[in-house]
Amino acid sequence: MRMIIAGGGTGGHLFPALALAEAVRARGGEVLLLGSGRQIERMALAKGPYPVKFLPTEGVAGRNFLGKARALAKLLWATWKAFVILRTFEPQLVFGVGGYASLPSLLAARLRGVKAAIHEQNALPGRANLFLARLVHRIFVTFPSSASYFPRQKVVVSGMPIRGEVRKEYPREHEGLGLLVTGGSQGARFLNKLFVSLAPELARVPGLYLIHQTGPRDYEWVQAAYRRAGLEAEVRPFITEMGWAYAQADLVVCRAGAATVAELCLLKKPAILVPYPFAINDHQTANAQFLVRAGGAVMWREEEIEPAPFKETLLNLLQDHRRLRVMARNLENLLPEDALAIILRETEALVAHV
16 A cells, blocks of 8 residues: 555654554555654654655644734645645555644645545544544544544544554563653653652652653753752653563653553553643543543642652552552553554555445
8 A cells, every 4th residue: 555644743643653654564555754844753754764755834723813824824835745745656545643744635635536544642632633524534543432523434443553662572670660751752841840859759769760751851950850869760861662661660650642541551551640731622631531530540630739749649659569450450451452453454445445
């Protein structure tokens, strides 16, 4: 199959795109990636095996009149550029994974009469996918609850495409209490500041093995603050081997992006979820509540966190091995674990049906 995969901009959009590209290529297909040229895309795709093109796009929501006018002009220009790219590459399917590049690519697909599909990662769908639902042929969703927002005959509950690297089995490299802190691909300054404030207390926890992904902006000062507090930790700006990081963890403290939530389910990792409070439609809270209702995670809203009670919750969970085992069991079978197989089966059938 010749497929264009469009989207990106954040790890939550980009990593499912790469997982799907990996699966298509493994079956002998050809893939072209369309992105918006943001830093994480350029970093993650620079040495990859896939051809990549970037479209000049930006968001419309939350801007003043002039900002919206500029963004809409860019959308029209990006749609034309995508149209030209489609004419050259001649894909059998355009697959949107969300992000700024997804909308113009799928508009161009419909203008050229190319089959189109989208994947909605979050429990609460975004405006772009709600709009695109009328135009595409198939809609894949991570969470069963989000299916109700779309035309029933188009929806497939697939779960989340997860990279092969995350699925790899890594050995556990320590015998203590494994804690992974991550704010996603860009890091989370709130979590970074919170854990620096807790560092003197965490330094006194016997056998604590801490891995902290800070994002590139905060890496140096977080690492220095841990050293001053006497806290030994594996601090990294970005973790490329997330499968390894998860393998070391008994507990994960993280945001509640859809890709992260799906990885927690797949790997059965109990979590303390701190949803990003400025996510559109507060969709990270909806994602987090999916795990909280199942008993696989606890959630703290950012505005409610004070270091002392949060520390108490964190340490109680780390040291309650029985509860962690129960939480891990509660994560079983929450989401389909074969998302890539489901998506490939459905898209191949879609392309074959003229």
